[in-house]
Amino acid sequence: MDERYEPAAVERAAQRHWADHRSFAAREPAPGAAASGPDVGDKFYCLSMFPYPSGRLHMGHVRNYTIGDALTRFMRMQGRNVMQPMGWDAFGLPAENAAMANGVAPAKWTRDNIAYMKRQLQALGFALDWEREFATCDPSYYRWNQWLFLRMREKGIAYKRTGVVNWDPVDQTVLANEQVIDGRGWRTGALVEKREIPMYYLNITAYADELLGALAGLDGWPERVRTMQANWIGRSEGAEVSFPLADDAREALAAAGGVAAAGATAGGTAAGGAAAGAAPALKVFTTRVDTLFGVTFMAVAAEHPLALAAGARDPALQAFIDECRRGSTMEADVATMEKKGRRTGLHVLHPFTGEPVEVWVANYVLMGYGEGAVMGVPAHDERDFEFAQKNGIAVRTVVRPEGADWQTVQAPWQPSYGEHGLTVDSGEFSGLGFQAAVDAIAAALEGRGLGRKRVQFRLRDWGISRQRYWGCPIPLVHCPECGEVAVPDAQLPVVLPEDLVPDGSGNPLAKTKAFLEVACPTCGGPARRETDTMDTFVDSSWYFLRFACPDNDRAMVDGRARYWLPVDQYIGGIEHAILHLLYARFWTKVMRDLGLVGIDEPFANLFTQGMVLNHIYSHQPAEGRRSYFNPADIDVVEDGGEKRYIATRADGSTLEVRYDGLGTMSKSKNNGVDPQSLVEKYGADTARLFMMFAAPPEQTLEWSDEGVQGSFRFLRRLWKAVHEHVSAGPAPALGREVARETLDAPQKALRRTAHQTLAKVADDIGRRRTFNTAVAAVMELLNAVGRFEDRSPAGRAVVQEALEIAVVALSPMVPHISHALWHELGHADAIIDLRWPEADPSALVQDEITLVVQVNGKLRSQVSVAADADEATVRAAALADETVRRFVGDAQPKKVIVVPRKLVNVVV
């Protein structure tokens, strides 16, 4: 055995063994065989979110995949039938941007990146089943996107509509609502514009109720993620109310050319119109229908048909409408925007009193939510109150606090009292509590055809059309004779040409005749292909299903998906809490309803790992942009108690820079650490160990060069410990050559530590997923071995066992060195195929235990007693202790509390 630990050679050898033995190829049970049992353990599908092939792995990838890999290897040793696949989220805009910058086709750029990153993943020794690998840009994968899209289109789940969309001016494409963050594109950070474009939507709102309700059952998901999804779906219980139009409003609408449009939302789920009532009406959604009698105005969004009709007759109002449409949603601080409004001069009629109520156009009403119109109740809504105050609108109180004599209640009573209470001045509905009032008023409205109870969601349908080249083609053909025609299943996939190089002037597909020109599938006449492609979030919405059966060219999924799914453990970043995870849940439910899969939810357990942080250093030159310096190039100098940061430039010159604190590793802040250089310097095991040890996996991880060195030191010490032990010759076997009962106390103590460690690591990984404490426990064990100096045959037998346990316990985290050391410890079989050993209960038994003794709850002493000592003995031993007697003195103990096997507390 080499005396020195040489990671490169160790890792090469271990990886060759795994490759030669196809160690990580997952297999389904043979047809007819039981899905689990003595031959095949219960399946365990462990999946880390697949990467976008950006070029190189970053530390976030390494952390993500190390967590998944440690779990995979542990579960494999537990006897589970494990699958851990890997693939590539390969469509997307960076490939087009790179193409524009370098003149390389996105396909080539992407596939080169995949090849490079695959080698990186292999160098890190992840237990991945590469036989199931695919990229979402493979026609054999995306043909099923197209196939399912057509099924959705047949069912009406996918539908076309012209609507206001979020337009990213930098990427020149549409974004889904989920992809707009603070009014900016999620990728480019550019201010998003509003455009009207025809595009395809997926009816995710039809699943809103189920997507929300099922969150409660996802108890393997972090609370945080469930809350985020629930907020995003945004369920509100309330009622819709129709206010019949007065003559003036009806005339204005008629003049503008569309009475029926009055109630329609531009968001256009259902062309609502005048609902049940015969008369045209203005429809609103409210969660406070109990305040209906407090309505003193109506407010509609600038895009609302009634606003447009009024604007057509009033240039000043039209100017205001234009201002609102330009300003809204583009501004990050919409919430603090001043509440502005203009009267329309048009009126609607209160559904019960028939009183006319004036309609206003207000900048705080959103066209995309509810009906794009609200009823204004200043007395019971803060926003409405502010608006009414500004515009001189009356305030009418119709709810008062329950219980107390409300006339005398000062606080919390205020004009915009928003709490639930008892109705007053509400005609026949006066004197009712909140729920009773809502029930009664909603029932009365329904009786008149002017409203009903309804649930409103914040979630909107998912627009999937993208005006981009590097994505999955939408399988449609536009024929001058037949209109829009679906590509027949037999002609799928519609293959994306891979040799195009976008130049920034729109979608190159629209300029490529070979793609564009096609015979109409229906009439055979000349037709034109659809050039829009699908949102790349479509690709990632079902890839986890395809890993079960990547080779099936006749069906999207098959029986193997029924075996492997759901994913038992999904691991990825919190940044996907809404987008990807919500889409994947939706897609799974659609496939279920089409009879393709048998599951309701795709991911039984979700683990969201923390980000990787590093220090940020920057310098602001007198002119030009702030520049960032990599922490690797910074020297920290102590200068009279002050810390100064000196950067060394590539040309050797130095510069004093500013420390900007910790932040996620990113290109823009130049604070990334390249995993490749780390692996080259220390080896994959050190990189993996540092990732697992430095922080709990769900928390942020601060990069530390010293920490990495510490991890490397530990592995070297482990190597040395085994080397020292092995070079003294084979140790006698415990049990066979050395009877366990004959061990002396220190030998028994080391054995106990070893077996306790084994049990703790199994629990930490298997139940708690706290890899950091698992590693710490093995470090303690190795420290104990280091202190153990007994070189007798019995002593060496115990050390042999302790070292074996240390190597086994570490093997999920640092598989290469464990592979080598296991052999060095005298085992012919590879450790990867070892079953996780159970801790020996007899090793855990203690004859004598140390109890803590407290006096009045303060730690004062310790006493040793027999492990099976009864309470009276323990009590006597504690009271007899010298230190205890000193503190107790002559006083008679009031009470003595004995916690078996833990402590004694003497109360005086």
Next chain:
RNA sequence: GCCGGGAUGGCGGAACUGGUAGACGCGCCGGACUCAAAAUCCGGUUCUGGCGACAGAGUGUGGGUUCGAUUCCCUCUCCCGGCACCA
């Protein structure tokens, strides 16, 4: 504003069910080895007082429950994340 999470040494963190606060690692200090340095090994390292044995204080703040609270309850402060003119 609403919802969720958090605050422990010089630093990352541990203490899982109310029972020895600070495991493990980093850093720092001292020592050994060395001509010297690096590497390695050994010892120390919450704070305050004391040569020391030891004593006192201590888990963001203030209070409560308990024989005993980092852990449970209430109050406040600060930090992180999500949602937000959502009617």
